[in-house]
Amino acid sequence: MRTYHSQEQNLLLAAVPPMLIGRMLDESELVTLPLGQVVHEADAPLDYVYFPTTSIVSLLHTTRTGASAEIAVVGNEGMVGISVIMGGNTTPSRAVVQGAGHAYRTKSSALKTEFASGSVLHNVLLLYTQALMTQMTQTAVCYRHHSLDQQLCRWLLLSLDRAMSIKLEMTPDLIADMLGVPREGVKEIAEKLQFAGLIHYDGGTITVLDRPRLELRACECYSVVKKESERLFSPYRL
Numbered sequence: 001m002r003t004y005h006s007q008e009q010n011l012l013l014a015a016v017p018p019m020l021i022g023r024m025l026d027e028s029e030l031v032t033l034p035l036g037q038v039v040h041e042a043d044a045p046l047d048y049v050y051f052p053t054t055s056i057v058s059l060l061h062t063t064r065t066g067a068s069a070e071i072a073v074v075g076n077e078g079m080v081g082i083s084v085i086m087g088g089n090t091t092p093s094r095a096v097v098q099g100a101g102h103a104y105r106t107k108s109s110a111l112k113t114e115f116a117s118g119s120v121l122h123n124v125l126l127l128y129t130q131a132l133m134t135q136m137t138q139t140a141v142c143y144r145h146h147s148l149d150q151q152l153c154r155w156l157l158l159s160l161d162r163a164m165s166i167k168l169e170m171t172p173d174l175i176a177d178m179l180g181v182p183r184e185g186v187k188e189i190a191e192k193l194q195f196a197g198l199i200h201y202d203g204g205t206i207t208v209l210d211r212p213r214l215e216l217r218a219c220e221c222y223s224v225v226k227k228e229s230e231r232l233f234s235p236y237r238l
Helices: 022-026 082-086 108-116 120-145 148-163 172-179 183-195 211-217 221-236
Strands: 028-033 038-040 048-052 056-062 068-074 094-099 101-107 167-169 199-202 205-208
Touching: 022 028, 022 108, 028 048, 048 056, 048 108, 056 148, 056 172, 068 120, 068 148, 068 172, 082 108, 082 120, 094 148, 101 108, 108 120, 120 148, 120 221, 148 167, 148 172, 148 183, 148 205, 148 211, 148 221, 172 183, 183 199
Parallel strands: none
Antiparallel strands: 028 101, 038 094, 048 101, 056 068, 056 094, 167 205, 199 205
């Protein structure tokens, strides 16, 4: 059976009437993003932007020693490559697929042309930029002031929202890279959450069993990010 794919599976594209961005959509193509694929490297030219539909992409900063930490996560609510519309053509972060799936890849030049036209997409992308900045800011606060237990709960909830599922295909090593912590720490907290009946943790698969309790266990960072996104996009019903 053929899997259904549509540009409207990405909520940013769904908020804009296709007739208004037809030229840009004509230059877009559906691509498969496997787990762990690097969508773009730090400081490399951004020739393409990506509108995820079923994939999830992490934006990471990596130190000179090779340590990394996630600064934001992008799914079907957003776009990878937002610096393109801000006048820059590179970014110090790298983008890595944390959830395999699909995305619509668009030439950066086509996006810039559409953005400069002042269409509805222009307004939608500016709102998304603010939402993404909120997520980055709150992530920094979370790393500084909240426990690893709370951080993992926040991260799981953000990822689940973008996966639109109760399951995440995720290895302990990848989670550790996202949070910038040792693998053993992730395993210990995951086992605690499993013992409490919140998740089922089986190697590369995490299944959420009790989302309401998971939300209660997370810090306020998750709700801050979610509420701000809902507020910004309420006119578009994203």
